[in-house]
Amino acid sequence: MPTIDADGRTTAYEVDGAGPPLVFLHGATGSGGAHFAPIRQTLVAGFRCFMPDARGHGGTAWGPSDDWTTMDLVADLDAFVDAVGLGTFHLLGYSMGGMTALHYAARFPDRIRTLVAISIGTEREPRLAVGRALMDPDRIERKDPDWAARLAARHDPAHGPGSWRRLLDAIVADIAAQPLLTASELRAIDAPTLVVAGDRDPFVPIQQAAALARQVGDGRLLVLPDVGHDSLADHLPLLEAALVDFYRSTEAVARARARDIPSTEVPT
Numbered sequence: 479m480p481t482i483d484a485d486g487r488t489t490a491y492e493v494d495g496a497g498p499p500l501v502f503l504h505g506a507t508g509s510g511g512a513h514f515a516p517i518r519q520t521l522v523a524g525f526r527c528f529m530p531d532a533r534g535h536g537g538t539a540w541g542p543s544d545d546w547t548t549m550d551l552v553a554d555l556d557a558f559v560d561a562v563g564l565g566t567f568h569l570l571g572y573s574m575g576g577m578t579a580l581h582y583a584a585r586f587p588d589r590i591r592t593l594v595a596i597s598i599g600t601e602r603e604p605r606l607a608v609g610r611a612l613m614d615p616d617r618i619e620r621k622d623p624d625w626a627a628r629l630a631a632r633h634d635p636a637h638g639p640g641s642w643r644r645l646l647d648a649i650v651a652d653i654a655a656q657p658l659l660t661a662s663e664l665r666a667i668d669a670p671t672l673v674v675a676g677d678r679d680p681f682v683p684i685q686q687a688a689a690l691a692r693q694v695g696d697g698r699l700l701v702l703p704d705v706g707h708d709s710l711a712d713h714l715p716l717l718e719a720a721l722v723d724f725y726r727s728t729e730a731v732a733r734a735r736a737r738d739i740p741s742t743e744v745p746t
Contacts (some may be wrong), residue, residue, distance in 0.1 A: 484557035488537075492510055498732070502529045502567075533545065540645075566589050568594075574598075580667070586661040587667055597674065597708075600659050610682050669696065677702065677704065679705070680707065
C-alpha cells in the first residue's frame with residue numbers, strides 16, 4: 479500500500495481506477511480498502527478512487543501525543559487531497575467518514591463536486607449511546623473475541639499492541655465532544671448530495687437522515703430497506719444502482735464545479 483506525507487503525517491491509502499477523482503472516507507475501526515471493497519469495482523470503472531486510512535486506522539500514523547477530533551480528521555483530509563494534487567473532487571463518506579465529509583464540505587464547499595453521506599446523521603444521539611455500547615473494548619474482548627482479533631490485526635501492526643483499544647476510546651470520546659453542524663453550515667453544502675440510510679440503523683434514525691437531505695443545498699435521500707448500519711454491504715445491488723444513477727444524473731453539475739490544479743506524481 480502506498481503512503482504519502484500529508485502535512486507531516488504518513489498517510490496510507492489505496493488508489494484505483496481512471497476518471498474524475500473520487501475520495502472515499504471509511505468508517506470507524508475500518509480502513510479505506512476494506513470498507514469500500516463491496517462498491518469499489520462499480521466505481522473504479524468511472525472514477526479514479528482514492529481510499530485513505532484515517533489517523534490511527536490501518537497504516538496511517540497516529541502518535542501517542544496526537545489529538546483525535548472530527549476537526550483533526552477534516553484537517554487530515556485537506557492535507558491529503560492537497561498532497562495528491564486534487565483541486566476539486568467527488569467525496570463519499572461512510573459513518574465516521576461521513577461526518578468528516580460533511581464537515582469538510584461545509585468548510586470547503588467550492589472543492590466538492592458531489593457528496594455522498596452514508597449511514598450518518600448530524601445529531602449526537604443516538605450515535606453516542608450506541609457507540610458507547612458497541613465500541614466498548616472490554617465488552618468486545620469478552621463477548622466478541624473474533625472482532626477483537628480482527629481489530630488487533632488491522633491496527634496494532636502499525637500502532638503497537640493494544641492500540642485498537644485506544645482507538646475505540648478516542649472515537650467514542652470524539653462523538654461526545656464533536657461540534658454539531660448548524661443549519662447555516664449545512665446550507666453551505668451546495669454540491670449535489672446523496673444521503674443514504676438503512677431503515678434499521680440504530681445509529682441514525684430515518685428522520686435524521688431525511689432532515690440532513692432536506693437541509694443541504696441540493697440533497698436527495700436513499701433509504702435501504704431492511705438494512706442496519708452497514709449500508710455498504712447489505713442490499714448492495716440497490717446501493718450500487720443508486721450511486722451509478724446519482725453520478726450520472728449530476729454529471730453536468732459536477733463538471734461545472736470542477737477546476738484543475740497542477741497534479742503531483744501520485745504512487746499507484
